[in-house]
Amino acid sequence: MTLYLQFLIDAILLSGIYALMSLGLSLSLGVTRILNFTHGEAVMLAAYGAFWPFFLFGTDPLLALPVIIVLAFLAGAGLFRFFLQDMIKVPHFNQILLTFGIALVLQNIAVILWHGDLRSATPDYALEAIDLGVAFIPVGRLIGFGLAVVLSGALFVWLRYTFAGRAVRALAEHRDAAALMGIDILKTYRLSFGISTALAAASGVILSMISPISPFLGLSALIKSIEIIVLGGIGSLVGTILGALILGVAETAVAYFVPDGSGWAPGVGFSLLFLILILRPRGVRGQAVEI
């Protein structure tokens, strides 16, 4: 019983962090139809952004978080402005490969600067756990989960109730019609790339608090995010959250109940991806936009 309760706690905490990691990618893909391969690198760079102040000055990653979010927003908007804005009409192939190339550059700048070693920025309190008697709640993951809930909630409220948020949703549904509403398409694209990157960065800071980081973190974060988005259904943010829940639960289950499970965990998303592609290629929630 205790095992199952602990499993449930771990699965849900992991799912929350996964949701935050993938929501941004889901947003930018749904709005611009460009799959941004630098998304994972934003997670990785933000993790280092939290690590260095912590390592050098003992700065709490949570204090660095607002600064990192702002910088990431600017970087994401800048990425769109300077690399993708003049390429919105070229085939998707080229856009994907361009962001893939940029991602490679970012990853390997990190490899060159910081080498492949594992590091972590875990403050002492994040290592503690709340003892419930029957199960433990790891504090670091709980904080991460809380942040994920707050930031995702803020995203949903912003999309639902503000003019800019409504413009983003309109653009995801119909580009020309959105332009006819007087929406500045390119500005809205930049905005969604900025928000997307900021959310990725927030998840990177959380990851640095709860697990070791390396320059190769970005690729696995990217692949997980993509798996989550496809699981949930492209273009649906609610679907993305469901996808994160499915992946989080499945990975935790494999780690808990399969011998040698933690080694297999990275393969879980891959298997789920193929399963969903065969059974229900439009995702759990149904694909909301055509790519």
Place this chain on the structure above:
Amino acid sequence: MIKPLLSWFGPLLLAVLLAAIASTGGRATDWVFQVAVIIPLAISWNVMSGAGLLSLGQSAFWGIGYFASAIVSHASHGSFGESLLVSLAAGALTGIALAILTGRLRGVFFAIATLALSEGLRVVATMLPDFTGGAAGIYVNSALMPAQSTLMATAIGFAGVSLLASLILARSPMQLALRAMRDNEHASQMLGINPLFYRTLVAGGCGAMAAVGGCLAGWRGGYVTPEIAFDLNYAILAQIAPILGGIYTVPGPILGAAAVVVLSELTRLLLAQEGYGLLVYGLVLALAIKYMPFGIYGSLLARIRSKAARIDQSHAPAASPDWADDRSAKSDVELDVRGLSAGYGEAEVLRDVSFELKRGEVICLLGPNGAGKTTLTRALMGLLPAGGTVTFQGQSMLDRPTHERVNKGIALVPEGRQVFPNLTVEDNLLLGAYAARARSARLKKLDEIYALFPRLSERRAQQAGLMSGGEQQMLALGRAMMSEPELLILDEPSLGLAPKIIVSVFDAVKKIADTGISIVIVEQNAFAGLSIADRFYVLGRGRIVRSGDRSNIEGILSDPNSLLGISEPDQATEKAGGCVA
């Protein structure tokens, strides 16, 4: 004459390069070998991309072949030749399985699946140590190692076979089917092309090709771990080589493979530290995609073509007259369109369309299917690039983006309504007031629209996509009115609606016109359009062919055949079916 010659440029350059490298000795054989095994890898990626199968995980096939070298020789003491056959079969089967499993996936999805496949295989290889040696790796059975010269000859031979295969494919009728699939898989299906069959064929063949390349590399490497075999490096090499050389072309992958190997060896010589190699690949990939999307081969070709084109330039048409100077300064002209031309790519749909609209006037632009009606409305709104001049309230519009035109007071109700289907009715309407000119007064305007269309008020919380065509048309109209336009353009508001609904839509348009807003109705349904118009124009084959005022309209409404009489004889048949509903 030049093109067939140029298609041999690649192999020729390769031969020169190989000769040059071979003469330097030392590491040169390494270079040659690498080029030779990367060629099949690059060709396999290129052929798959050419069929619309963008692979980001070509290392999956490569890695399977790489492992085959060690597993076959080690576990079952199979020979070099047998391992090649095994890798060929395993690569083909993996490709076929991938194609079938991802049968319904296009573009991005397929790319994701390949990336996941490669990473997944790496995990599997690591977690099955009994079979693959696990993370510790496995050695190729050195007792069975062929002579280095045999290995080299086989690699060069196989590169040649791959090149030949891609050359034959490029000349075969199948190439056309693959191109159609790349362009638009749905459309290709309607032409009788079975995408699944071709996908399976292409993925199987390319999987086999890449796997054999990997197997050869495995024999030369002598040692395999999951990290080495499924190294994403090779997935990246597989993309960079064709892109750098010239994507979708036959010589591209060969040129690119040579360039990439030279590049990576130079990087290794100059910047030995980990990371620089991939950094350079990333830079090259990004720069090539952005600044040289047709690659080395493509830019060579373009240079030759531009020489040929220079001769033709004397035939270019003279620049169109500058209508801007001639602009009428009359203050009551709301919209002045002069010499408007627009189209899609090379196909010009509108040629020299001129008309004007006075403030508060309602005009109807009539035209049959294909006359360019929707092209005209899109050009007026800036959704399509256009030539000529469009002057709204004395200000030139053509160089402004769509959202600025909306903010100046032009609104379009687009063809097919284009409501935001997953948003609520109210969200759709509020989006109509997104423009700064309308945003502050949006709630007042919302009440006005609900008063005009009570139906929308009842359904304000419903998803727009769930409403009937007539209701959606009301919503599109209301949404356009939310931006407080001074000029309203309607593109076929009657399209797909029952006659009774059409009447109520045009009643609403009439009410809007009575408030003094200038209106352009673009219609195929002459009765509906003319019923509320002050003047009309007839658009045929991309230009204005006739125009008329109220007196003509009354004549037409009482005698529909008179519309046929005022159009050009060669359009009469079209109009009979199109305009007079």
